[in-house]
Amino acid sequence: MIIYGHRGARGEAPENTLPGFKAAYSNGIRHFELDILLSGDGIPVVNHDTTTDRTTGVSGKVGNMTAKALSELDARKNTTPWSRPCGIPTLQEVFDVCPDFQHLQLEVKPDQQQRMNILCNRLVELIQRNHWHERVTITSSDSWFLREAKRRNRHLKTGLVFDKRFPNPVKSAIKLGCDYLCLNSRLCSTAVVEAAHKASLHVSVWTVNRIHDMLELEKMGVDSIITDYPTSTLMYFDNRPGIAGSRMPKRVEKDPESITGTTTTS
DSSP, X not given: OEEEEETTTTTTSSTTSHHHHHHHHHTTOOEEEEEEEEOTTSOEEEOSSSBSHHXXXXXXXXXXXXXXXXXXXXXXXXXXXXXXXXXOOBHHHHHHHOTTOSEEEEEEOOOOHHHHHHHHHHHHHHHHHHXXXXXXXXXXXXXXXXXXXXHHXXXXXXXXXXXXXXXXXXXXXXXTTOSEEEEEGGGOOHHHHHHHHHTTOEEEEEOOOOHHHHHHHHHHTOSEEEESOHHHHHXXXXXXSOSTTOOOOHHHHHOHHHHHTOOOOO
16 A cells, blocks of 8 residues: 655645655655645646645735745744745655655646646646656546546546545546546545446545554555655554554654544645
């Protein structure tokens, strides 16, 4: 089962920031999930919300700011404490600090359709230029965007981000020609995983922060999990003597979210 760092390493460093990616990468994480939007000057940047309010405390829309202006904000508000300021990075900067990544899930957040169209062109060109068809999957909850991505390049890997019980998640992903089903953990079951695998879909489940839940998902046969604590999770799975009697790493035990099993949006 593959471990993806959620928004870099959301539970271990400020989300979607270079320090978060660098810290997890230096500890052996090579799979990441991150959120992509288009800046006001047409550059793919890494931020979950269409506004900067929640993580920076500065009110504004990502789409109205240049990449340089976004980089000068401090994205440490309402997130994991960190000693140094962290700006909102460009996607290229993430590639630069994680050069030997094995796989990325780039989640494109819903935005104005015109902006998403430009972003789609940027991402498809990036993947084609670097021959990253097997190393990058573009994911989204926006069915229009996923169709557009496949229309531009049928060899492109795409994934449906799904957090509703209806319509059927597997059938929805198949209809869109997706390769990945990125499923909210609350919706995952053995039946869904088996149906997805019959359709040759990779099942990636978010957001999973409890070791107990990870082990249950492993039993179901999921292909990957997306977690806020990738470093701690990797430590556990690399060192467990066996499922029975294994202990959760201290870093995960301390965090209340990992104990309560609270889920977050993708």
